[in-house]
Amino acid sequence: MQIIFDESERLNRLIGDILELSKIESKRIPLHFSPVDLPAFVEHTINMLRPEANKKHIELISQVPDDLYMEADEDRLRQIFINLLSNGIAYTPEGGKVKVRVEPAGAEGDDERVRIVIQDTGIGIPKKDLPRIFERFYRVDKARSRSSGGTGLGLSIVKHLVELHHGTIKVDSEPGVGTKFTIELPVIH
Ligand SMILES: Nc1ncnc2c1ncn2[C@@H]1O[C@H](COP(=O)(O)OP(=O)(O)O)[C@@H](O)[C@H]1O
Ligand SMILES: [Mg+2]
Numbered sequence: 760m761q762i763i764f765d766e767s768e769r770l771n772r773l774i775g776d777i778l779e780l781s782k783i784e785s786k787r788i789p790l791h792f793s794p795v796d797l798p799a800f801v802e803h804t805i806n807m808l809r810p811e812a813n814k815k816h817i818e819l820i821s822q823v824p825d826d827l828y829m830e831a832d833e834d835r836l837r838q839i840f841i842n843l844l845s846n847g848i849a850y851t852p853e854g855g856k857v858k859v860r861v862e863p864a865g866a867e868g869d870d871e872r873v874r875i876v877i878q879d880t881g882i883g884i885p886k887k888d889l890p891r892i893f894e895r896f897y898r899v900d901k902a903r904s905r906s907s908g909g910t911g912l913g914l915s916i917v918k919h920l921v922e923l924h925h926g927t928i929k930v931d932s933e934p935g936v937g938t939k940f941t942i943e944l945p946v947i948h
Contacts, residue, residue, distance in 0.1 A: 769908065776912040780895065783919045790832040790923055792948045797827040797861050797873070804840045805859065812848050812857065819844075820858040827861060829873045829946045835920045842913040843877040843940050849907035850938070851881030870945040872926075877942075883934035892930065893918045924948075 782788050801823045812819045840859070847857035857879045864874035884892060888899045896911040921928045926944035 769910075772908070773910045773912075776910045776916065780912055780916050780919065783916065783923065786923075790835060792830045792832055794828050795831050795833050795836060797829060798823045798825055800833065800836070801840070801859055801861060804837055805844070808841065808844050808848065811845065815848065815851070815853050815855075817848055817851055817854070818856045820856060821861075822859070823861040824863075827863070827873070829944060830948045831924060831944065835923070839917050839920050839942070840875075840877070842917045846909070846913060847877060847879035847881065847938070849909065851879045855880040855937075864943050867943075870947065872943045873946055875942040875944070876939060878937060878939040880937045883936055883938055884930070884932040885934055889930060889932060893928075 801821050805819050805821055809819060844857060844859070851857060857877070860874075860876040860878070862874050862876075864872040866872065884899055888897075891897045892899070893914050895915040897914075898909075898911045918928055921942055921944070924944050925948070926942055928940060928942045930938065930940050932938040
């Protein structure tokens, strides 16, 4: 019964992620931009993941200056954070750290940008896999990812959502040391 239950939960997550990705890709879902109070937003989002982190004794740290705002689709922005933070927690051993930093990134062309850095002290990603991790269903280690409960679609959803916000995402990682995702998004749309 437990196996049937776990597998049906997994299928449910998979179907949910596939639906989500196809909606985002077909651009049938327009973004709803509104001002986001970043310190409050980050605190709220981190608190959603605290139980998951506590189970593994992982410390969640956030660093966001007061009075930092941006225009974004708040639900979509939350999806970006949740996917990256869940990965950070899933791929970091007990006792590690997952840190979020948000800061003004200066201007590129005409637009002011905000930089979001999500960094962990986890298992890292081998260099040869880095170019492929945003592909749908791509996983570095099938056995380990399966036990993490992921679907292999999280990062492709994140990448699409970042692009819908006209932003960029990059990843730096070192096996055994940790992984760092850096996102830059325009402040005004
Ligand atoms: N923070 C991270 N640390 C180490 N590996 C990661 C991290 N984030 C993602 N990965 C690797 O990239 C793969 C793709 O991530 P994702 O699209 O979220 O799928 P999954 O459902 O497997 O988590 C994961 O299977 C994992 O191997
Ligand atoms: Mg994931």
